[in-house]
Amino acid sequence: MQTVDFSPLFRSAIGFDRMLNMLDTASRESNPAYPPYNIELLDENSYRITMAVSGFAEEELDIRMERSVLTVSGKKSEKKQKRQFLHQGIAERNFERRFQLADHVKVVDAKLENGLLDVELIREIPEAMKPKSISINAGGKTKVVNG
Structure with a gap:
């Protein structure tokens, strides 16, 4: 590389x-391949990250947002139970995945269902940063129109 x-x-x-x-x-x-994930565009300002986290309980997952970086991590609890596998195809390793988010994108929801973690994101542009149309009046006064 x-x-x-x-x-x-x-x-x-x-x-x-x-x-x-x-x-x-x-x-x-x-960029490690574990855990696999999808990023979906739901509409112009809504996104969803879906991560395959089978085998992880809700209390073993952590979602943090700091300075436009979304961090999703999973830490398996230490089990003292000995198991003997003939084949182990389901990963049970700890992970940490980071996503750099654009300005004004925030997490609005997260849910774990059927081994899939869905993190819902939305982009909310502050009113002060939205474009505004300025109409020109012949009387010398200007009128601001949101648009």
Whole structure:
């Protein structure tokens, strides 16, 4: 795998620190296949992350949001019970998966059902950042129209 050096961009790009850090992190991290997940676009501002977490109980899963990073982790409780497997195809290992979220995206719900963890996300743009139309009046007064 070829490594990309972003240091020249850090020296010459002003104000793009967050984007460059994301690219740098993405290029360095190996993306493990466990647990498998889907990311769905439900509508223009709604998303769903579905993770296959069979074998994990609700209390063994943790969902955290910090500085636009959603972290989903699973930690199996220590079982003292000895089991002898002839074949073990169901993974029971701990995991941590991180998702970098865009600005104004937040978690609104999470549910565990039939071994699938669904995390619902929504993008809510603050009113102050939404585009506004300005109409021009001949009388010299302007009128702001939300649009």
